[in-house]
Amino acid sequence: DQQVKQNSPSLSVQEGRISILNCDYTNSMFDYFLWYKKYPAEGPTFLISISSIKDKNEDGRFTVFLNKSAKHLSLHIVPSQPGDSAVYFCAASVYNAGNMLTFGGGTRLMVKP
Amino acid sequence: NAGVTQTPKFRVLKTGQSMTLLCAQDMNHEYMYWYRQDPGMGLRLIHYSVGEGTTAKGEVPDGYNVSRLKKQNFLLGLESAAPSQTSVYFCASSPLDARHNEQFFGPGTRLTVL
Numbered sequence: 001d002q003q004v005k006q007n008s009p010s011l012s013v014q015e016g017r018i019s020i021l022n023c024d025y026t027n028s029m030f031d032y033f034l035w036y037k038k039y040p041a042e043g044p045t046f047l048i049s050i051s052s053i054k055d056k057n058e059d060g061r062f063t064v065f066l067n068k069s070a071k072h073l074s075l076h077i078v079p080s081q082p083g084d085s086a087v088y089f090c091a092a093s094v095y096n097a098g099n100m101l102t103f104g105g106g107t108r109l110m111v112k113p
Numbered sequence: 114n115a116g117v118t119q120t121p122k123f124r125v126l127k128t129g130q131s132m133t134l135l136c137a138q139d140m141n142h143e144y145m146y147w148y149r150q151d152p153g154m155g156l157r158l159i160h161y162s163v164g165e166g167t168t169a170k171g172e173v174p175d176g177y178n179v180s181r182l183k184k185q186n187f188l189l190g191l192e193s194a195a196p197s198q199t200s201v202y203f204c205a206s207s208p209l210d211a212r213h214n215e216q217f218f219g220p221g222t223r224l225t226v227l
Contacts, residue, residue: 004155006155009153032213033213034213034214034215041220041221042219042220043117043203043205043218043219043220043221044156044203044218045218046213046215046216046217049213049214049215089155089156093214095214096214098144098161098163099144099207099211099214099215099216100158100161101154101156101158101214101216102147103156103157104155105153105154105155106153106155
């Protein structure tokens with residue numbers, strides 16, 4: 001049973017518009033959440049994270065929102081650029097517990113020029 | 114710094130053959146991990162290590178063995194490969210004091226078992 005789910009396998013948006021990627025989790029023990037970005041033929045790279053004590057974290061064009069009661073987080077990219085086209089993985093963890101991550105299935109984002 | 118490197122990048126095996134995937138990191142990280150990535154399944158943890166000489170099972174350990182004889186290296190072995198082990202394998206490492214709990218990934222090894 002997947003503890004972290006990304007229900008949209010793919011998402012297509014126009015350049016300059018907002019991209020919203022969603023993630024749901026089931027394990028209440030998770031208290032730290034990360035987003036990774038992956039280009040073809042490369043390993044995933046860390047993008048942004050959020051602690052469960054916050055409901056929002058922003059880094060440039062990227063903002064992650066956390067709704068603990070709904071066990072839901074989302075990644076907003078504004079404005080979207082063609083270089084953002086990649087697979088995005090949501091990951092959940094228990095902070096300071098061996099840095100163990102549980103990953104979602106990924107969402108492929110395509111940003112059209 | 115090369116970061117996390119993986120050898121080989123590609124490999125084709127026949128059912129029943131064995132092989133070892135090598136992961137090396139030059140960041141002096143304590144933790145190391147092996148994942149497999151399959152379509153729609155995300156990254157699933159195979160085995161991990163919290164330090165030199167230690168290993169532990171992850172979510173999908175069957176059919177794999179690992180060793181961490183040196184801090185910088187983490188080896189993943191397939192003793193008798195099966196078609197179900199066709200996948201992309203990623204190695205990752207992480208420091209004890211990772212600020213964001215983040216792991217640093219290698220470029221992956223694409224393995225096909227015929």
